[in-house]
Amino acid sequence: MSGPKVVRIVTREEILAICEGHLRRLEQAFERWQAQATRIGEVSAAEVAVTRARHDSLRQLLQDDQLLALQKEVPEEIAFLARDLAEREERAVDKAARVRQSRRNLHDNAATLLRALETATSPADPSLVDALRAIAAGSAHADADAVVARGFAQLAPANPVDTLSDTQRALADALQVEHARPGRWIAEDHAAREPRLDRIDQHIARLQTLHGDASAEPFLRRLEAIERDPADPRRNMLLDSLVVDLAATAADWQARRERIATLRTLAAEAETLLGTSGTELSAQVAACLAAPDPNLAQVEALVQKYTDAIAQELHRRAAIARRRAVLEGLASLGYEVREGMETAWADAGSVVLRKATTPGYGVEVGGRAETGRLQVRPVSLTDTRDPTRDRDIETIWCGEFTRLRSILADRGSELTIEKALAIGEVPLKVIEFDDSDGSEATRSSTRNSS
Incomplete structure (x- = not known):
């Protein structure tokens, strides 16, 4: 058929532009992966070196004219980096949550020991009581585990297996101590006491680990107020409300972080594509991201502006390349x-x-x-x-x-x-x-x- 035709052309220049765009996005993804994983302490120098070497081989595909392979493998690598970083972040959050939960157990155990020491037949060491009181109040203590173990040892008789009374056994259970090894404190066995506190600790750990201590500060104050009065009849309601608010705030922070990351990626890509024509837009981005709390609506607007500007520039370049390719072909x-x-x-x-x-x-x-x-x-x-x-x-x-x-x-x-x-x-x-x-x-x- 050689009557009138409608055809579609994809030029080499257009394919190269697509590949170069993939590589620019890969570089941004790598920088974000490395910076964040390093900040939360979840990556080693060896892992960074291996990842960088893998990316060097992907960039070599462009030099080797393996354009189809590049278009397939680079987006896959970008997706892998995102998944890998998410997994590393989850590990860091879990570690931070366990630290909070362990600290909470120590506080609870110290408070329980204080009450027991007050009714003990023999007077307690005043320095031990002071240390337990500080731990129960939430103060940091370098040897908190050892202090609590000393408190239990002072309560325990010489042969705890043979002579523990029913009251002391109940106390050991409340303190989460193994009868066979009374000096070992089991921080993990705490969920039955207050599951909501576990969820609260997880949310607070997420905010602190991924978004900074300031993001969790209002919730820490609310939690502290709730824990000051355990007999408050509103306690359950206040804890439920705190869980809901923490979950919503964590989701908001995550969405904000992802949109800001998208904006940074687009800005880096546009810097190469738009040159001086993108100077004004670049200044708007710099001003937006310099704010302590970037406005999400402004971030979204800038993302859209960059998306449109990049698409327009790519279409302009592609159109020039297509016209040139067809005319040069006909000249041949x-x-x-x-x-x-x-x-x-x-x-x-x-x-x-x-x-x-x-x-x-x-x-x-x-x-x-x-x-x-x-x-x-x-x-x-x-x-x-x-x-x-x-x-x-x-x-x-x-x-x-x-x-x-x-x-x-x-x-x-x-x-x-x-x-x-x-x-x-x-x-x-x-x-x-x-x-x-x-x-x-x-x-x-x-x-x-x-």
């Missing part, structure tokens, strides 16, 4: 390509090329190159022609179009047919030809669109 087939034809095509929407071996006939190419969809068709340049030649011209163009696709393929571009009419299916289009730049001056009434 012997068609006359003159200076200014690319501009004429962009301005007028189409351009006509002549060939010395087929006088009176030419080829029209047009369409919005920004979309990648073009129209190509043989045309007559005069009404005073022998119509019986039209079919021959279309047959000649059939062979030339096949050669054009081959030429473009050899240069790394791809031309595919989306729609085509058969030879002779519609009359040959007749146009008046502007010889200065190859653009069409007027069109005859026998116009057919594909």
Whole structure:
């Protein structure tokens, strides 16, 4: 079929731009992965080196012209980095939560010991009581575990297995101490006492680990107020409310962090693509991210601006490359390509090329190159022609179009047919030809669109 055609072209330049964009996003993903994993203490120098070496091999794909492999493997690596970082963050959050829970157990155990020591038959060591009181109040103590163990040892008889009374055994259970090893404090066995406190500790640990201590400060004050009065009849309601508010805040912080990361990635990509034309937008981003608490609505607006600006610039570059590739391909087939034809095509929407071996006939190419969809068709340049030649011209163009696709393929571009009419299916289009730049001056009434 070599009547009018609608074709789609993807040029080598366009593919290279896509690959370079993938590599820029990979670099941003790596920097974020390394910075965050290092900050939370969940990555080693060896792991960073291995990851960097893997990325070097991916960048080498561009140099080796392995463009399809690059387009497949780089997005997969970016997705892997995101998953891997999320797993590392979860490990760090779990560690921080366990520290909080262990500290809570120590506080509870110290308080229980204090009450027991007050009723003990023998007086307790005053320094031990003071240390236990400080631990129970939440103060940091370098030897908190040892202090609590001393407290239990002072309560225990010489042979705890044989002589523990029922009351002392109950106390040991409350203190989460193994009878066989009374000096070992089991920090993990605490969930049965107050499951909501576990969830609260997990949320607070998440905020502190991923978003900084300040993000958790209001909730720590609320928790401290609740724990000061364990007999408050509103305790259950206050704890439930705290859990709900913490979960919502953690989700909000996470969404904000992800959008800011997206903005930083787009800004880095635009810096290379837009150059000086993106200076004003870059200044807006810098001002937004310099704020202690960036406005999420402003972040979203800037993300959209960058997305639109990058897409527009990529479309502009792709359109130039597509027009150039088609014109250069037709020039290789012997068609006359003159200076200014690319501009004429962009301005007028189409351009006509002549060939010395087929006088009176030419080829029209047009369409919005920004979309990648073009129209190509043989045309007559005069009404005073022998119509019986039209079919021959279309047959000649059939062979030339096949050669054009081959030429473009050899240069790394791809031309595919989306729609085509058969030879002779519609009359040959007749146009008046502007010889200065190859653009069409007027069109005859026998116009057919594909």
